[in-house]
Amino acid sequence: MNVVMYEDELNQIQVVVDKLVRDANARVVCIVDKNGQLIAASGETENLDTTSLASLIAGTIAAMGGMAKLLKENEFPTQFHEGVKANIHIQLVGNRVILAVIFDSRATLGLVRLRVKRASDELNTIFEALAKRIPHGSDGAPFAEITDEDIDNLFND
Amino acid sequence: MSFINYGQREINCKIVYYGPGLCGKTTNLQWIYQRTAPEAKGKMISLATEQDRTLFFDFLPLSLGEIRGFKTRFHLYTVPGQVFYDASRKLILKGVDGVVFVADSQIGRVEANMESLENLQGNLAEQGYALEKLPFVVQYNKRDLPEIAPVEELRELLNPTHHPDYEAVASKGIGVFDTLKAVAKSVLTELKRGAGA
Numbered sequence: 001m002n003v004v005m006y007e008d009e010l011n012q013i014q015v016v017v018d019k020l021v022r023d024a025n026a027r028v029v030c031i032v033d034k035n036g037q038l039i040a041a042s043g044e045t046e047n048l049d050t051t052s053l054a055s056l057i058a059g060t061i062a063a064m065g066g067m068a069k070l071l072k073e074n075e076f077p078t079q080f081h082e083g084v085k086a087n088i089h090i091q092l093v094g095n096r097v098i099l100a101v102i103f104d105s106r107a108t109l110g111l112v113r114l115r116v117k118r119a120s121d122e123l124n125t126i127f128e129a130l131a132k133r134i135p136h137g138s139d140g141a142p143f144a145e146i147t148d149e150d151i152d153n154l155f156n157d
Numbered sequence: 158m159s160f161i162n163y164g165q166r167e168i169n170c171k172i173v174y175y176g177p178g179l180c181g182k183t184t185n186l187q188w189i190y191q192r193t194a195p196e197a198k199g200k201m202i203s204l205a206t207e208q209d210r211t212l213f214f215d216f217l218p219l220s221l222g223e224i225r226g227f228k229t230r231f232h233l234y235t236v237p238g239q240v241f242y243d244a245s246r247k248l249i250l251k252g253v254d255g256v257v258f259v260a261d262s263q264i265g266r267v268e269a270n271m272e273s274l275e276n277l278q279g280n281l282a283e284q285g286y287a288l289e290k291l292p293f294v295v296q297y298n299k300r301d302l303p304e305i306a307p308v309e310e311l312r313e314l315l316n317p318t319h320h321p322d323y324e325a326v327a328s329k330g331i332g333v334f335d336t337l338k339a340v341a342k343s344v345l346t347e348l349k350r351g352a353g354a
Contacts, residue, residue, distance in 0.1 A: 002158055002159040002160070002161055002351070004161045005160070005161065005162040006164065010162065010163075011164065034252070035158060035160070035171060035251060036171070036216075036252075037232070039162075051199045051218045052200050052216065055202065055218075055232065056202065059213060059214065059248075062248040062249075062251065063213070063245075063248065066244050070244075143161075143224075143345075143348050143349050144349065145225065146225060146348075146349045148346075150224050151224070151346065151349075152342075153222075154222050154224065154345075155221075155341075155342070
C-alpha cells in the first residue's frame with residue numbers, strides 16, 4: 001500500500017508546523033514519515049539539507065524502535081539531543097509520523113515539549129483523517145494512465 | 158511503499174541495495190553520485206565505521222524528472238552487508254519499493270551471496286513482503302576480477318525466477334546505471350499496475 005498525501009491535509013499540516021516554529025521559538029520544524037520522506041518543514045530551512053535530515057531522523061527513530069523491541073518496550077517515542085548551539089527534539093506522533101524540532105538558546109526544552117505536545121495532538125487528528133480517507137480515494141490514480149513511453153522518457157539522457 | 162504527495166505533486170520511492178559484505182553496494186551509490194548532475198541529486202550520506210564499512214546505511218536522493226506533472230524522486234539506500242548487522246538491515250527494508258541485489262561474482266563468495274539472499278527473503282517476509290512480488294534486479298558485480306563464477310551459474314543460484322539482471326564492475330561504473338534504470342522502471346511499472354488495479 002502506498003502512502004498518499006492530499007493538498008488539503010498538507011495545507012493543514014503546514015499550518016501546524018508554521019505555528020509550532022513561532023510558538024516554540026524554534027529554528028526549524030520538520031514532519032517526516034517513518035520511511036524517511038520529508039512531509040513538511042518550516043522555519044530556517046534555506047541552508048539546511050532537509051532531505052538528508054529527514055532520512056537520518058527516520059533512521060534514529062527506526063534504531064530506537066529496534067532497541068525498544070529488544071527491551072520488550074513498545075517504542076521510545078521521544079528523543080532529545082543537546083548540542084553546543086543547536087538541540088533537536090524528536091517525537092513519534094501516533095506511531096505514524098515523526099515531528100522534529102530544532103532549536104537554540106532562544107527556546108527551552110520545557111517550552112518545546114509543551115508546544116510539541118499540543119502540535120502532536122493536532123497532527124494526530126489530521127493523520128487519522130488522512131488514514132480514513134485513503135480507502136475511499138483513488139490511491140495513485142494519475143499513475144494508472146502512465147504509459148511505458150512516459151517511463152522510458154525519464155531515462156533518456 | 159511509495160509516498161505520493163498530491164500537495165507538492167511529487168512521488169517518492171525507496172530503493173534498497175542489498176548483498177553480502179564488500180560486494181559493492183556503496184560503490185554503486187558512489188558512482189551514481191559522481192555521475193549525476195548536481196541539480197538531480199542531493200547529498201550522499203554514509204554512516205560508516207572508521208574502516209569505511211557501512212555501519213547503518215548510505216543514502217542518496219535522486220530526482221529523475223517528471224511524469225504527468227509529478228516529480229519522481231528516488232531515495233537509494235544501502236544496507237550494511239556484514240552478517241552481524243542484521244537488526245539494521247531489517248530497519249532499512251521498511252517501506253521498500255524496489256530491491257537491487259548486488260552479488261559478488263568471485264567463486265569464494267558464492268556462499269556469502271546465497272546467505273545474503275536468504276537473509277533478504279527472510280527479512281522481507283517478516284514485514285509481509287515477498288521478494289518475488291517486489292520490483293527486483295540482480296547485479297553480478299566484480300566481473301573484472303580473476304576467479305569469478307560464470308554468470309549462468311550465478312543466475313541459477315541467485316535469480317532462478319529471471320528478474321532483470323546485469324553484469325557489472327561498479328568501481329568502473331560498468332552496469333551501474335543499467336541496474337538503477339531497471340529497478341526504477343520496475344518500481345514505476347508496479348506503481349502503474351497498482352493504480353490500475
